[in-house]
Amino acid sequence: MEKKKITIALAGNPNVGKTTLFNAITGARQHVGNWPGVTVEKKTGKRTYKDTEIEVVDLPGTYSLTAYSLDEVVARDYVVEEIPDVVVQIVDATNLERNLYLTTQLMELGSKVVIALNMWDLAESRGDKIDTRKMEDFLEIPVVKTVANRAEGIDALLEEVVREVDKGEHHEHEVSYGDDIEKKIIELEGIVGKDSALSGKYPVRWLSVKLLDGDENILEKIEGSSVATQVNSVLSTIKKDDYEAAMAEKRYETINTVLPQICVKCVNEVTFSDMIDRAVTNKYLGIPIFLAMMWAAFEVTFTVATPLMEFVDMFFGWLAGVVAQSITNPVLGSLLGDGIIAGVGSVMIFLPNILLLFLMISLLEDSGYMARAAFVMDKLMYKIGLNGGSFIPLLMGFGCNVPAIMATRTIEDEKERLVTILVNPFISCGARLPVYLMLAGAFFGRNAGTVIFGIYILGIIVAILSAKLIRGTVVKGKPSPFIMELPPYRLPTLKASAIHMWEKGSIYLKKAGTIILAGVVFVWLLSAIPAPGVDAAFASEEILGTEDSLIGVLGHIIEPLVAPLGFDWKVAVALVFGFIAKEIVIGSMGVLYGTGEDEDALAEILTAGAMTPLTALGLMVFTLLYVPCIACVGVVKKETGSWKWTLFMMVYGTALAWIAAFLIYRIGTAIGWGL
Amino acid sequence: MMPEGKEGKVVSINAGQGLKRRLVEMGFCEGSLVTVHRSERGALVVVVNGIKYALGKGLATKIMVSDC
Numbered sequence: 001m002e003k004k005k006i007t008i009a010l011a012g013n014p015n016v017g018k019t020t021l022f023n024a025i026t027g028a029r030q031h032v033g034n035w036p037g038v039t040v041e042k043k044t045g046k047r048t049y050k051d052t053e054i055e056v057v058d059l060p061g062t063y064s065l066t067a068y069s070l071d072e073v074v075a076r077d078y079v080v081e082e083i084p085d086v087v088v089q090i091v092d093a094t095n096l097e098r099n100l101y102l103t104t105q106l107m108e109l110g111s112k113v114v115i116a117l118n119m120w121d122l123a124e125s126r127g128d129k130i131d132t133r134k135m136e137d138f139l140e141i142p143v144v145k146t147v148a149n150r151a152e153g154i155d156a157l158l159e160e161v162v163r164e165v166d167k168g169e170h171h172e173h174e175v176s177y178g179d180d181i182e183k184k185i186i187e188l189e190g191i192v193g194k195d196s197a198l199s200g201k202y203p204v205r206w207l208s209v210k211l212l213d214g215d216e217n218i219l220e221k222i223e224g225s226s227v228a229t230q231v232n233s234v235l236s237t238i239k240k241d242d243y244e245a246a247m248a249e250k251r252y253e254t255i256n257t258v259l260p261q262i263c264v265k266c267v268n269e270v271t272f273s274d275m276i277d278r279a280v281t282n283k284y285l286g287i288p289i290f291l292a293m294m295w296a297a298f299e300v301t302f303t304v305a306t307p308l309m310e311f312v313d314m315f316f317g318w319l320a321g322v323v324a325q326s327i328t329n330p331v332l333g334s335l336l337g338d339g340i341i342a343g344v345g346s347v348m349i350f351l352p353n354i355l356l357l358f359l360m361i362s363l364l365e366d367s368g369y370m371a372r373a374a375f376v377m378d379k380l381m382y383k384i385g386l387n388g389g390s391f392i393p394l395l396m397g398f399g400c401n402v403p404a405i406m407a408t409r410t411i412e413d414e415k416e417r418l419v420t421i422l423v424n425p426f427i428s429c430g431a432r433l434p435v436y437l438m439l440a441g442a443f444f445g446r447n448a449g450t451v452i453f454g455i456y457i458l459g460i461i462v463a464i465l466s467a468k469l470i471r472g473t474v475v476k477g478k479p480s481p482f483i484m485e486l487p488p489y490r491l492p493t494l495k496a497s498a499i500h501m502w503e504k505g506s507i508y509l510k511k512a513g514t515i516i517l518a519g520v521v522f523v524w525l526l527s528a529i530p531a532p533g534v535d536a537a538f539a540s541e542e543i544l545g546t547e548d549s550l551i552g553v554l555g556h557i558i559e560p561l562v563a564p565l566g567f568d569w570k571v572a573v574a575l576v577f578g579f580i581a582k583e584i585v586i587g588s589m590g591v592l593y594g595t596g597e598d599e600d601a602l603a604e605i606l607t608a609g610a611m612t613p614l615t616a617l618g619l620m621v622f623t624l625l626y627v628p629c630i631a632c633v634g635v636v637k638k639e640t641g642s643w644k645w646t647l648f649m650m651v652y653g654t655a656l657a658w659i660a661a662f663l664i665y666r667i668g669t670a671i672g673w674g675l
Numbered sequence: 676m677m678p679e680g681k682e683g684k685v686v687s688i689n690a691g692q693g694l695k696r697r698l699v700e701m702g703f704c705e706g707s708l709v710t711v712h713r714s715e716r717g718a719l720v721v722v723v724n725g726i727k728y729a730l731g732k733g734l735a736t737k738i739m740v741s742d743c
Contacts, residue, residue: 063701066696066700068693068697094725095725095726096725097702097725098701098724098726101700129691133721180723213696214692214693214696240692241691241692243696244692244694244695244696244699245688245696245699245705246697248696248700248704249699249704249705251697252702252704273727274712277712277713277720278713281713281715281720281729282713282717283716286715347721372729374729375718375720376728378718378729378731378732379716379718379732380713382732384730384734387731388729388731399701475676479731479733481690481694481731481733481734481737482729482730482731482733482734483697483698483701483728483729483730483731483734484726484728484729485726485727485729486720486727486728486729487727488727611739661727
């Protein structure tokens with residue numbers, strides 16, 4: 001029998017558990033966090049329920065169907081234009097009033113809605129009594145109780161969804177806006193109804209309501225239609241400001257007349273969350289607490305990782321031994337030993353650090369602290385022409401700049417979003433950490449931790465000053481108003497955080513096995529080919545990684561560019577390949593210095609004269625600031641939609657990197673430090 | 676400017692079109708009760724309908740509140 005196919009969309013306010021429910025339905029493992037704006041792009045998954053194949057679309061959170069930021073546009077457009085068979089609205093049971101606001105909008109649009117009353121266990125445990133039967137009667141919408149994080153109520157929900165599709169009947173619900181507004185609605189309905197293209201696609205009353213609402217998207221649609229002038233003449237007779245807010249308030253009134261009948265108690269009380277907030281949002285303690293948490297996270301990634309690194313080291317040592325013993329073909333042996341194991345191994349050794357870094361970020365995201373950090377930093381962000389909302393994407397950059405730049409979609413103001421994207425790469429991502437760990441470990445001994453922390457701080461300072469500079473010159477404007485929901489804290493479960501960590505960690509592993517592997521093999525290949533005029537065999541000992549190889553020739557061509565910074569040709573080559581992925585800076589140094597998998601051996605060679613503490617510091621700073629990796633450049637292009645800004649970011653960063661490394665080298669040399 | 680711990684009623688919102696609608700959608704209707712949890716040189720943490728929001732300084736001054 002042919003299976004029936006339907007599409008459902010998961011919609012709802014931010015932070016109500018849409019993605020958790022999505023995962024529970026589809027078995028996917030999309031990232032869930034506890035702050036508004038985790039999901040910025042729609043995601044699809046599949047689930048077969050009985051004889052129905054269900055395509056599930058997880059939408060970004062939105063407070064209403066009028067979109068303000070890009071992530072909300074994604075949600076609005078999907079519901080309005082793609083018209084899924086059923087919209088499942090996830091309603092936070094602890095927060096009915098505002099959640100039902102979106103429900104009224106979905107009802108007006110005429111979407112087929114099923115409500116998933118999520119987190120009702122929380123509501124019940126604090127003494128709320130929600131009468132779902134009455135709720136269904138009043139709203140004329142099926143209501144199913146769910147607890148998404150325990151996957152409860154999923155089958156019942158799907159059952160209801162399938163039944164709703166089969167029902168076939170379709171009714172639009174109305175909110176009554178009072179005589180004055182209703183008159184205008186009727187007048188507009190008469191006009192809009194004449195345009196068959198519009199009225200064929202959208203409910204006429206909904207269009208009229210949205211016009212009075214001042215919805216820009218609908219106004220645009222009308223502009224291009226046959227009834228534009230008539231509509232505009234009606235709209236010109238009203239005072240827009242008054243209407244917009246008045247209509248929103250009417251919707252709340254409608255909800256408030258129903259609410260007492262479906263829910264008893266339903267008021268939030270002072271809670272555990274409030275007690276934590278007293279401390280973390282405190283005038284004097286807020287910023288110190290934030291810094292202390294950063295420092296603690298940082299310490300954990302170092303100290304806990306150290307013993308674990310031994311294991312990775314042992315594994316690669318063992319692997320190198322096996323290769324050396326069993327592979328007799330010299331070229332293959334060199335490829336595996338000097339190329340792959342040396343290159344990938346020198347990156348992989350830092351896997352424990354990376355995993356711990358991601359674990360720390362997961363704990364931060366899952367707890368609900370992120371939104372508080374945004375509040376604490378709002379004042380500082382205001383000074384540089386942004387608002388607290390830009391802080392979360394910056395903070396996420398410590399993990400990886402690619403999702404961090406995607407997260408800027410929650411920023412409503414276009415200009416602020418652009419600036420936040422442009423400075424994001426200065427926030428030092430996890431991929432750059434191995435470079436610092438290697439170099440600081442080799443040259444700064446016991447002070448390595450402090451030096452690396454300093455590099456991170458430098459990245460933040462450069463990001464902040466650059467934002468101020470850009471905001472004061474090329475992208476002028478005042479900071480936009482800042483408002484952000486502070487979700488209740490949730491105790492992160494170790495399991496969830498571990499899964500989250502593993503997901504990001506496995507991306508790192510995959511990257512090591514693909515892009516970094518390819519990068520180092522390529523570097524090895526170039527270093528194994530004899531330079532023109534050199535009489536030696538391919539991959540022979542005497543040319544490998546030396547000036548007599550092809551890479552040596554290429555390195556010497558670009559060396560003059562970085563010679564003023566005290567870098568030699570091997571570093572120059574490493575930096576060029578670092579554009580593919582920053583870890584390759586270390587990976588290719590491992591290949592070029594011919595040190596095999598052993599991290600300590602690379603450190604020994606470097607400290608024995610290849611570099612000085614001064615050039616090592618310069619290289620760390622250069623790696624921090626220069627052009628971000630290719631994936632990051634790609635996402636900047638995609639999100640800004642402009643090659644001009646992408647190029648600006650690349651050139652600006654590289655120029656800064658050069659200047660900073662130059663100053664470090666020159667000033668350091670002049671004062672006779674680190675020679 | 677309301678002090679910490681104080682409860683008030685929203686009287687009006689002096690903001691431009693989109694922003695005003697946004698605030699109402701988030702629950703700042705005329706007549707809504709607002710409790711100030713934290714006030715830090717203009718920036719506020721407030722609770723409206725049991726939902727906690729952080730408001731930047733600029734925005735907080737646009738929401739007019741009266742004693743109740």
